Amino acid sequence: MEVFSVKGLKKSFQKNFYSPKQLVLKGFDFSIKAGSITGFLGANGAGKTTTMKCMLGLVFPDEGEFNYFGEPALNSNIKKKLGFLPERPYFYQYLTGHEFLVFYGSLTGGMTKKLLKSRADDLLKKMGLWGARDKALRDYSKGMLQKVGLAQALIHEPELVVLDEPMSGLDPDGRKAMKDIILEVSSQGTAIFFSSHLLNDVEKLCKELVILKEGALMYQGETSKLLNSLDGSVSLEDYFVKDIL
Amino acid sequence: MRSIWVIAVNTYQEIIRDRILYGLLVFALLLIGLSLALGSLSFAEQERISVNFGFAAIHISSVFIAIFLGSTLVAREIDKQTVLTLLVRPISRTQFLMGKYLGLLFVILTTMLGLGIVLTVVALNLGSELNFMYGIGLFGIVLEAMVILAIAMFFSTFTKPVLVVSFTIGLFLIGHWVENLRFIIGKSESALVKSVGGFMAAGFIDLEKFNWRSLFVYSETISAKYVISSTIYAGGWMFLCITVASLILSKRDFV
Numbered sequence: 420m421e422v423f424s425v426k427g428l429k430k431s432f433q434k435n436f437y438s439p440k441q442l443v444l445k446g447f448d449f450s451i452k453a454g455s456i457t458g459f460l461g462a463n464g465a466g467k468t469t470t471m472k473c474m475l476g477l478v479f480p481d482e483g484e485f486n487y488f489g490e491p492a493l494n495s496n497i498k499k500k501l502g503f504l505p506e507r508p509y510f511y512q513y514l515t516g517h518e519f520l521v522f523y524g525s526l527t528g529g530m531t532k533k534l535l536k537s538r539a540d541d542l543l544k545k546m547g548l549w550g551a552r553d554k555a556l557r558d559y560s561k562g563m564l565q566k567v568g569l570a571q572a573l574i575h576e577p578e579l580v581v582l583d584e585p586m587s588g589l590d591p592d593g594r595k596a597m598k599d600i601i602l603e604v605s606s607q608g609t610a611i612f613f614s615s616h617l618l619n620d621v622e623k624l625c626k627e628l629v630i631l632k633e634g635a636l637m638y639q640g641e642t643s644k645l646l647n648s649l650d651g652s653v654s655l656e657d658y659f660v661k662d663i664l
Numbered sequence: 665m666r667s668i669w670v671i672a673v674n675t676y677q678e679i680i681r682d683r684i685l686y687g688l689l690v691f692a693l694l695l696i697g698l699s700l701a702l703g704s705l706s707f708a709e710q711e712r713i714s715v716n717f718g719f720a721a722i723h724i725s726s727v728f729i730a731i732f733l734g735s736t737l738v739a740r741e742i743d744k745q746t747v748l749t750l751l752v753r754p755i756s757r758t759q760f761l762m763g764k765y766l767g768l769l770f771v772i773l774t775t776m777l778g779l780g781i782v783l784t785v786v787a788l789n790l791g792s793e794l795n796f797m798y799g800i801g802l803f804g805i806v807l808e809a810m811v812i813l814a815i816a817m818f819f820s821t822f823t824k825p826v827l828v829v830s831f832t833i834g835l836f837l838i839g840h841w842v843e844n845l846r847f848i849i850g851k852s853e854s855a856l857v858k859s860v861g862g863f864m865a866a867g868f869i870d871l872e873k874f875n876w877r878s879l880f881v882y883s884e885t886i887s888a889k890y891v892i893s894s895t896i897y898a899g900g901w902m903f904l905c906i907t908v909a910s911l912i913l914s915k916r917d918f919v
Contacts, residue, residue: 526670
């Protein structure tokens with residue numbers, strides 16, 4: 420079963436009124452399966468972030484037929500099923516980690532205050548941030564911000580989580596923690612769709628891949644199928660350097 | 665409605681913990697202190713000068729908060745991309761805007777309440793007998809701050825904070841000058857002055873409609889009808905600014 424699909428996604432941008440429109444997403448289809456971990460790959464400027472923002476209603480596509488959990492439009496009920504962590508997240512500096520999570524949970528609704536607070540505490544423990552529960556976010560390190568950002572994407576128990584470069588800038592420990600959390604969340608039935616340049620991590624984590632090149636789809640399907648179609652000694656990284664960059 | 669409230673409370677919390685607000689508050693308290701010093705220079709008019717200057721201090725500080733914090737209210741969310749994680753939640757862009765507006769409005773009301781209490785203590789100490797017009801004077805300041813904040817928010821949906829501050833200060837100055845413009849138009853015989861001036865007088869907000877700060881000091885009164893019509897006038901401008909800001913935001917791509 421698919422939790423998301425789009426057909427013919429197109430988006431163009433215009434720098435100024437007088438400059439010509441530049442087509443950055445050239446009309447492609449892809450889908451995300453329920454409970455899957457799908458890696459979203461492409462070189463810088465391939466259109467990954469724009470695609471994610473089109474999915475989430477932050478950027479309006481020129482064309483595209485969307486389907487979210489069987490519905491064609493991104494309404495409030497659908498939004499309750501989505502979680503998102505943007506690239507280089509910046510959050511409210513003066514909120515503590517706990518206040519921050521409760522705030523995002525309250526925005527989604529559907530949980531009592533008591534339940535929300537206990538869920539926020541559980542997530543802080545799971546992310547290894549329990550000691551920083553009452554610290555203001557301005558005192559968090561980059562890795563801690565990335566983790567609390569992931570926690571805000573999960574606070575309302577979404578069915579599809581979109582993560583834009585969740586592991587960028589993290590040290591090996593932080594990356595391992597992030598991977599463990601992604602695996603755990605996925606094992607509970609949540610679909611994860613994430614972009615990354617860390618191909619070794621993607622190869623290990625993702626059963627499914629979506630690969631973009633200059634705004635066009637290069638591949639959508641199982642990671643193992645892609646790797647089998649290549650020469651046995653070729654890794655995802657080798658394929659990427661040779662064919663995608 | 666719940667989403668608006670959640671965003672408003674968060675905005676309030678953020679600003680209350682920000683040091684910028686305290687800088688503005690210290691500035692306002694110094695102005696009230698200065699009003700006492702200025703009042704003491706006069707032998708007969710100490711109470712009148714001090715209270716008048718105290719009203720001016722509250723007016724200036726509330727407008728400063730509305731302009732300087734209002735200018736970054738939405739722009740900072742867009743610039744720092746916190747807006748992305750908010751709008752992915754089940755809230756509309758209009759609700760986001762309303763929440764931000766209400767949050768800062770609560771901050772303005774809180775600071776005005778604090779400064780109002782300080783001024784009241786000063787006035788009572790100087791022997792003032794407070795009456796209804798004292799409250800009306802403060803209410804006028806609230807109305808003006810609400811409108812200025814809505815204007816700052818409108819500009820902040822499409823331009824940078826520096827320009828928001830410039831445009832809003834410009835409209836604030838023009839707003840206090842519109843009454844004089846009407847006077848000039850009335851006296852002028854030039855068709856050009858009448859048409860251009862008339863257009864400007866109709867198109868810009870008249871902030872003098874909320875200037876009731878001197879009523880208490882000079883023992884004057886104002887009709888309830890005028891207060892109500894001015895409140896509706898302020899409401900109309902707020903509605904216009906927030907509606908247009910919401911329309912602009914609803915079309916915007918957050919790249």
